[in-house]
Amino acid sequence: MAAFKAWVIEKTESGQTLSLRDFDGADLMDGDVTVRVSHSGLNYKDGLAMTGRMPVVRRFPMIPGIDFAGTVEASDHPEYRPGDAVVLTGWGVGETHLGGLAERARVRGDWLVPLPEGLSSAEAMAIGTAGYTAMLSVLALERHGLTPEAGPAVVTGASGGVGSVAVALLKRAGWHVIAATGRGDEADYLKSLGAAEILEREALSGEPRPLAKERWAAGIDAVGGKVLANALAMTKGGGAIAACGNAGGMDLPSSVAPFILRGVALLGINSVTTPQAPRREAWARLARDLDRDLLKRMTATVPLAEAGGLAERLLEGRVRGRTVVAIT
Template sequence: MFKALLIERDDNGQRVGLSELREEQLPEGDVTVRVASSTLNYKDALAITGKAPVVRRFPMVPGIDFAGVVEHSDNPSFRSGDKVVLNGWGVGEVHWGGLSEVVRVKGEWLIRLEPSFSFSQAMSIGTAGYTAMLCVMALERHGLTPASGQVLVTGASGGVGSVAIAVLAKLGYEVAAVTGRTEEAQYLTKLGAKRILPRSDFSEPAKPLAREQWAGAVDVVGGYVLANVCASLKYRGVVTACGLAGDMTFPATVAPFILRGVTLAGIDSVMCPTDERREAWRRLGEDLDPTLLDSMVKRIAIEDAVKVSEQLIAGAVRGRVVVPVNDL
């Protein structure tokens, strides 16, 4: 038997609670992992609260990522005792996820834990931090360097934004942070932000073009915020879009793209190829100051995930939410 957070749905609606399950109930897969730590992400919160149709099969164990130890493997790439991490691949949406003491998944979805990280540190980074690193790598591929100019990070006090600021600052970029929670200015400055801007500056309908300010940007908000960011990018600037915390629309014009050569680069962390995942985690081991992780993290018990999901949806949670599961 093992414990897991289970989402069930019937004609009376959706129910979520901690359940005792049997290992024979686990879904198909060739690797069984005992979970040391998981997280609560924005997507998990949407699934748990039912505020968006994230879950496509019921019953479902949420949790889009986890870190743990392989207990059994029929996959030649892994063996018992290996320390592994999983991000995405539809886990927590169509396949039981990481808010569980035990998981069973396809080995091709796993990568080995970087030796420099503990399980807790890996989940302090989690899918949000891994996504932030994919954004930074994309900015670099498009030619951005610290000499290019300021880089803007929206949704700055959230998980992706927090790690993006910390990584960019360590790499030598001058970072400006956009947040709807200006009371978090001290926290954002500690991560490395040089300027703190209120989200209200970006929340009105965008002009086709605005004053050129940013060489690059990481956006997790979408909507008017993303449109305003694009309108104010410098010539040949690039913005990586990885979220829709504000809105999934994009009410913009083509002006920044055809008059300034701006690039809008989409970042998908769910189905990202394995080699790129490994590189992102390797880079995190080099380019993220691990001493900053504790300031980014709120740790909760698995049974508190429902309550904290509501807070996360409301934008009332700073940084990352880590869920310790087993003491490994």
């Protein structure tokens, strides 16, 4: 395979470098499907990988990009043939396996999902890992037996990628959505996605109490840390919070009080190694339920050459919604 353009992270004595350069196709890792990538996305984990702020990358050189969509070029996998449109999220791509911010990718076919009918590759990456994770969270709340009749639903980190899609999905499902954000200037944006109330981040960022006034029956948390602890303390009896991110830290300074005194549940969301059946269920629901006009409203598109320059802004919380990278 000829060389192709890719963002490449390389290890140095003082840390790491990130550059857009030609990558030799012979250096792609093992896999039974080769994909011509048309679109990728920028996610929080990509920002960590590209800046080196956390040890996300496990091998060097590494092509970042934890998700991508494109067309099969070559396949030894029984389910995929050249020309098939596919989507990939997770499985260590962009961390331990060369990722999607490139014109080509070679992966295991078992990691792929056929592009759902009705979605374009660009729309699939507008959804991306963030939107897919939000859908897994909604499905977890539903499996727990929660419905909009139980009370409001809170979304933390609401103006980010996961949060934006979560707001839209919960609204579509009939929930009264409370959008928690540290960016007050995004109130109009969040209301346009379906938020009924805007909650300032300060209401959830103080020192957590074991229990607080009950405010919501369900929640999707992409922040972690004190924000998640406070969200749990404010959850109604029998309610649940789906935890799917750690932008605010890995710790959880909570207590057992919400769990043993109110029967609150903490639902962990693993979007990386989700088995095929729930993975395809989530993508089918996204294709069916996510309003395309709202998806456009929360999405910006940049060319491959500009992707590397957005990593710092992404980590600083200065990127709204979803960012799609147009590869070709």
